[in-house]
Every structure is written in C-alpha cells, then in structure tokens.
Amino acid sequence: MIxxxxxxxELMHRxxxxxLRLRTGPVVNRIQSRLAxxxxxxxxxxxxxxxxxxxxxxxxxVRVAPxxxxxxxxxPQVQFQFDGAGPFLPLPAxxxxxxxxxxxxxxxxxxxxxxxxxxxxxxERSGFALLLPGHxxxxxxxxxxxxxxxxxxxxxxxxxxxxxxxxxxxxxxxPVSLKNASIDVIRRFxxxxxxxxxxxxxxxxxxxxxxxxxxxxxxxxxxxxxxxIVLPRYEAGAAAxxxxxxxxxxxxxxxxxxxxxxxxxxxxxxxxxxxxxSSDCFEFHYGALEHAVAVFDDIARRA
Amino acid sequence: MHPVVHALxxxxxxxxxxxxxxxxxxxxARRTNLLPCVALALDERGLxxxxxxxxxxxxxxxxxxxxxxxxAVRREVAYIDRALAASGIPIVxxxxxxxxxxxxxxxxxRVFSDIDxxxxxxxxxxxxxxxxxxxxxxxxxxxxxxxxxxxWMHELPPLRHISRQTWLDVHxxxxxxxxxxxxxxxxxLAASLPVAGExxxxxxxxxDMVLHSATHLFCNEDVGNSLRDLxxxxxLLREFASEEDFWPRLTVRARELDxxxxxxxxxxxxxxILGTPIPxxxxxxxxxxxxxxxxxxxxxxxxLQTLQPDRTTDRLASxxxxxxxxxxxWLRMPxxxxxxxLTIKALRREEQKAG
Numbered sequence: 242m243i244x245x246x247x248x249x250x251e252l253m254h255r256x257x258x259x260x261l262r263l264r265t266g267p268v269v270n271r272i273q274s275r276l277a278x279x280x281x282x283x284x285x286x287x288x289x290x291x292x293x294x295x296x297x298x299x300x301x302x303v304r305v306a307p308x309x310x311x312x313x314x315x316x317p318q319v320q321f322q323f324d325g326a327g328p329f330l331p332l333p334a335x336x337x338x339x340x341x342x343x344x345x346x347x348x349x350x351x352x353x354x355x356x357x358x359x360x361x362x363x364x365e366r367s368g369f370a371l372l373l374p375g376h377x378x379x380x381x382x383x384x385x386x387x388x389x390x391x392x393x394x395x396x397x398x399x400x401x402x403x404x405x406x407x408x409x410x411x412x413x414x415x416p417v418s419l420k421n422a423s424i425d426v427i428r429r430f431x432x433x434x435x436x437x438x439x440x441x442x443x444x445x446x447x448x449x450x451x452x453x454x455x456x457x458x459x460x461x462x463x464x465x466x467x468x469x470i471v472l473p474r475y476e477a478g479a480a481a482x483x484x485x486x487x488x489x490x491x492x493x494x495x496x497x498x499x500x501x502x503x504x505x506x507x508x509x510x511x512x513x514x515x516x517x518x519s520s521d522c523f524e525f526h527y528g529a530l531e532h533a534v535a536v537f538d539d540i541a542r543r544a
Numbered sequence: 545m546h547p548v549v550h551a552l553x554x555x556x557x558x559x560x561x562x563x564x565x566x567x568x569x570x571x572x573a574r575r576t577n578l579l580p581c582v583a584l585a586l587d588e589r590g591l592x593x594x595x596x597x598x599x600x601x602x603x604x605x606x607x608x609x610x611x612x613x614x615x616a617v618r619r620e621v622a623y624i625d626r627a628l629a630a631s632g633i634p635i636v637x638x639x640x641x642x643x644x645x646x647x648x649x650x651x652x653x654r655v656f657s658d659i660d661x662x663x664x665x666x667x668x669x670x671x672x673x674x675x676x677x678x679x680x681x682x683x684x685x686x687x688x689x690x691x692x693x694x695x696w697m698h699e700l701p702p703l704r705h706i707s708r709q710t711w712l713d714v715h716x717x718x719x720x721x722x723x724x725x726x727x728x729x730x731x732x733l734a735a736s737l738p739v740a741g742e743x744x745x746x747x748x749x750x751x752d753m754v755l756h757s758a759t760h761l762f763c764n765e766d767v768g769n770s771l772r773d774l775x776x777x778x779x780l781l782r783e784f785a786s787e788e789d790f791w792p793r794l795t796v797r798a799r800e801l802d803x804x805x806x807x808x809x810x811x812x813x814x815x816x817i818l819g820t821p822i823p824x825x826x827x828x829x830x831x832x833x834x835x836x837x838x839x840x841x842x843x844x845x846x847x848l849q850t851l852q853p854d855r856t857t858d859r860l861a862s863x864x865x866x867x868x869x870x871x872x873x874w875l876r877m878p879x880x881x882x883x884x885x886l887t888i889k890a891l892r893r894e895e896q897k898a899g
Binding site: 269296297298299300302324325326352353354355503504505506 | 562563564566567570571574575596598599601602604605606608609611612615616
C-alpha cells in the first residue's frame with residue numbers, strides 16, 4: 242500500500258496514533274504527529290511512498306509535536322523527537338514539516354554507517370549517476386529539481402548514499418528542499434512539478450519542498466553507478482560553463498562533504514577513490530536552468 | 545527484563561527474536577548508548593549473520609562506528625600525551641580512554657564522548673598552560689562557569705581542541721571538592737600503574753578503577769548513561785576477578801578512599817541487573833557501605849527504575865531520573881551552595897530562552 246491509497250482521515254489517524262511506517266529508499270521511518278502541517282506535508286510529498294507493515298522493523302521512530310511548555314499558548318513551537326529524546330531546539334510551529342524533513346535527514350546521516358554518506362544531490366540517466374556535492378547556496382538543489390523535472394531520475398536531494406561494497410548510489414528519493422528565490426524559479430521552470438507551500442523565516446530563509454516524481458519513488462531499489470561529479474555554482478546572469486576539475490580536488494571535495502568519511506577510515510578512502518576513478522569531474526557555473534539542463538542532457542547523451 | 549540487558553546477558557537467546565522485538569532492542573540499545581556493545585556481544589559469538597537484515601545493518605553500523613571511535617580516541621590520547629610530554633607530569637587516563645589504552649574488555653563497543661585524565665591538583669596550572677599551547681581551549685566562557693568549575697568542581701572547565709573539536713576533561717579528583725565523600729586523589733595517583741608500551745601514560749589500579757566507575761555511576765547526575773556505566777562496571781569486575789588479591793583488596797580500598805557506599809550500590813545493582821558473579825564474602829564485606837533500610841528501599845526504587853528504562857517516557861521513570869539528578873547534586877555540594885547554583889542555572893536558562 243502507498244500513502245495515496247489512504248484517505249485524508251485515515252492518514253491523519255494513522256499519523257496520530259500508531260504512527261505511519263513510511264518507506265523512503267532503504268529506510269523505514271515510523272512517523273507520529275497530530276499536526277495538520279505534517280499531515281498535509283506527508284500527504285503531498287510522500288503520496289507515492291510505500292507504507293510498511295506495523296509488525297515489521299522500523300529504522301527510526303520519530304515524532305513531531307509541540308514541546309510541553311507554557312509557551313505553547315503564546316508562540317506555538319514544534320519539536321522533533323527521536324526515540325523519545327529531542328536532539329534539536331524547538332522551532333516555530335509553522336515549520337513543522339520542514340522540521341520533519343531535517344530530522345529525517347539527521348536520522349540517516351548520523352546512523353546509517355552501512356553507507357558512505359555524502360552531502361550531495363544525485364540524479365540518474367541511463368543507469369549513470371550525476372553527483373552534485375555543494376555548499377548550501379551553491380544551487381545544487383535547484384539544479385537537482387530542474388534536472389528531475391526534465392527526465393532525470395531523482396536519487397537524492399540532500400544525502401547521497403554510497404554502498405560500501407559496490408560504490409553505487411542507493412536512492413533515497415525524498416522531497417527536494419528549495420530555498421528563497423529558487424522556489425519561484427522551479428515553479429516557473431517546472432510547472433508540472435508539485436511544490437508545497439513555502440514557510441518563511443527559517444534558519445535557511447524561506448523553504449518549500451518539491452514532491453519527488455512518482456517514477457523516482459517507484460524505482461527506489463535501482464542503484465546507479467557514479468559517472469559524473471559536478472561542483473555547481475549558481476551565479477546570476479552567468480553563462481552555463483562546465484570546466485574539468487582535477488581528480489585530486491574532486492576527491493577532497495567529496496571527502497569534505499561526506500558526513501561519515503572519518504567513520505570508514507581506509508575503506509572510505511578506497512571507496513571515494515573508486516567513485517572518482519569511474520567519474521568525469523567538473524566545476525559548473527550557471528545562471529539559467531534551461532541552459533544548465535541542456536548541458537547535462539548533452540553529457541548524458543555522450544556517455 | 546530490559547531488552548538490552550537480556551541481549552547482553554544471553555546473546556544467543558535474542559537471535560530468534562521477532563522483528564518487533566528487534567525493533568525495541570535496537571531503539572533501547574541506541575538510547576542507552578549500548579548498541580555497539582550488543583553488536584559486539586553477538587559478533588563475538590558469530591551470531592550476527594543470523595540476525596534478520598533490517599536490524600543487522602544497524603548492529604553493523606554501530607560496530608563500524610565503535611571501531612572508528614576507538615581509533616579516534618587512541619589518536620587523541622597520543623596528541624594529549626605529546627602535548628604534556630615536556631611537562632614531565634604523568635597522565636593518568638580515566639574511564640573509557642583508560643580501558644581502551646589498557647586493553648580492557650570494558651572498552652569494547654564503548655561509546656566515547658570525551659577523554660578524561662587525572663593530574664595532581666598542584667600541576668593543574670601547568671597542564672592547562674601546556675594544553676592551551678597545543679590548541680585546547682575552554683568551552684565554557686561565562687565568569688560564573690569558570691568560577692563554578694575552578695572553585696567547586698573536581699575538574700577544569702571542559703577543554704575543546706580548536707581544530708579537532710574533541711573534548712578533554714582534566715580532573716584533579718574523582719569527586720567535586722564540595723562533595724560529601726572525599727576520596728584522596730593522592731592515594732589514587734600513588735597507586736596508579738604504567739601502561740605497557742606507553743612511557744608516560746598511566747591508569748588507575750584495578751580496585752581504584754572499579755571504585756571510580758562505581759562512584760561515577762552512583763554520584764553522577766548524568767543518569768541517561770547509567771546502564772552503560774553499569775555495563776562498564778560489570779565488565780571490569782569480570783575481568784579483574786581472575787587477578788589474585790583483587791576481591792580482598794576491593795573492600796579494604798573502598799574504606800581507605802571513603803567510597804564504601806558507592807561500592808555497596810555498585811555491587812548490589814551489578815548482581816541484580818547484570819548477574820555479575822561476585823564472591824559471597826565480598827558482598828558480605830561490602831555491607832559496611834549499606835545505607836539505612838528506608839534509604840535503601842528508596843534507592844532501589846529509583847535505580848531499578850532508571851537502570852531498566854523499559855518505558856523511559858513513563859512519568860514514573862522521569863520522576864526517578866529527576867530525583868536522581870537532584871540527589872547527584874545534593875551529594876556534590878552543601879545545601880546552601882546547591883540552592884545558589886541551581887538558582888543561577890535556572891535564571892540563565894530563562895535568559896537564554898529570552899535571548
């Protein structure tokens with residue numbers, strides 16, 4: 242069964258009490274919340290995701306709920322709870338769904354050491370993965386959303402999971418997080434994609450999420466071999482330009498963006514070396530998504 | 545029985561658990577910082593392959609993380625050793641780092657949060673200066689924090705290395721200056737032992753290591769790690785049991801160090817919860833630290849509740865944790881000082897919220 246098969250009422254009840262066992266890629270999350278923002282967010286963004294059996298195993302048990310404090314009457318807040326503890330400070334109630342997203346990212350990045358986890362977006366074409374590691378503000382999520390709306394398959398927006406045995410990217414197709422100006426950029430560029438309501442004044446400015454395409458969610462068990470490593474940089478008005486990057490620099494960049502590179506020691510080093518060896522590495526400047534997508538369609542055709 | 549305790553006491557029995565049972569075990573083990581311990585208990589008996597794949601990835605991930613942490617602690621100890629080499633001050637490693645460097649089983653699968661060392665009180669200033677020269681800086685910055693640690697505590701304010709972001713606690717005693725029990729640090733330092741292959745590093749003598757672990761468990765306000773601390777203690781007791789002289793020395797030493805009460809509780813709960821094998825005469829001798837019956841009844845209720853956090857969200861368990869937090873502070877400071885300290889902490893929390 243998938244989330245879309247539940248009525249709004251059923252989804253609400255399930256999230257309220259036993260919790261919704263939601264599969265995202267290799268991970269099963271048991272999510273509990275009574276907050277309308279969370280119910281709506283899950284309904285919109287996770288519509289195609291499988292609901293797992295309640296008698297099974299959940300990797301992470303999370304809850305988004307108001308903290309117990311007198312503040313709830315003045316300025317309502319929400320807290321992300323993991324296994325009964327709150328690893329983060331509460332946020333304003335309007336950010337409930339964004340908080341769920343950040344919390345679920347944290348669950349994966351701090352526990353799933355069966356993977357080498359890189360802070361990168363990744364997309365796939367003809368079985369090959371394009372990795373976009375980048376600092377916040379580099380335009381990686383915008384580029385990722387743009388590519389995904391034009392036929393690339395979404396592997397992951399935030400956390401690229403590299404299988405330690407094969408070096409392949411294991412998909413974690415979850416909502417793509419869009420910030421500030423890129424929210425409208427994607428609405429204009431990809432009118433067919435569903436973008437949720439933006440929330441304002443978060444630590445990252447205004448944030449909205451784009452629902453992952455149905456096809457990406459359905460193919461979440463199909464891993465992809467890394468083929469291109471691209472460091473994106475958005476610059477207003479810049480022409481799209483792809484510049485080759487040395488393997489050494491690409492390696493250091495990936496290692497820098499890995500959450501658990503230190504955890505894997507020598508194995509992590511060798512895995513990244515293998516990923517770099519099988520990939521073409523570039524720096525990419527762009528100012529318009531239209532041109533950016535054309536550039537990547539072109540390198541995918543030549544692969 | 546608590547699922548984690550069950551898994552540690554009888555790993556073979558948990559292999560056939562149902563998926564919901566695995567679910568509960570992994571969550572509880574994670575919450576008590578014992579997931580790597582459970583993973584290694586299964587791994588050592590060759591049972592990991594029999595665990596269903598969904599929980600197994602978490603056990604394997606925890607094992608990977610524990611190995612990486614052990615390597616990181618070894619490296620960090622080497623840095624500390626180098627930083628203090630010129631000072632000529634012997635460094636006595638405490639707790640996790642000591643277990644690891646001394647090659648004790650208690651280090652296996654242990655989750656580390658910081659490194660603790662013990663130095664003579666008179667050497668504190670030169671140790672701090674030498675560490676600052678190599679990049680350690682105090683993380684606590686307010687004047688009150690500085691005064692709190694330096695006047696009343698048994699350690700410097702926690703030091704953090706500016707580039708590696710690692711934490712180091714430099715102790716001059718194992719209990720605060722203001723605490724009611726007053727174990728003499730000079731005796732601990734004098735009895736400390738060298739570590740093979742490490743010319744400057746030392747660890748506490750086995751009996752002292754056990755007594756420190758017991759003290760930490762039953763006088764510390766950090767009750768979230770109580771089960772982990774009890775597992776440490778169990779592991780130390782099982783390992784040292786084969787050493788000649790260990791058991792007779794233990795109770796004698798507890799008297800010398802004014803730690804008969806923590807030892808009594810430690811042995812009591814190790815036997816009750818983890819089934820630690822302790823010779824009857826030792827338990828009998830440890831009775832000198834026994835509290836009055838009413839207090840013992842209360843402590844049993846509190847500790848058995850927090851050490852068996854089956855339902856940690858329960859109000860009762862949270863009340864027990866709260867009571868132990870207050871108790872730990874009560875043991876650390878005289879009442880007036882305690883009232884003052886808790887008031888300042890509460891006011892500061894409000895300030896932080898407002899800010």
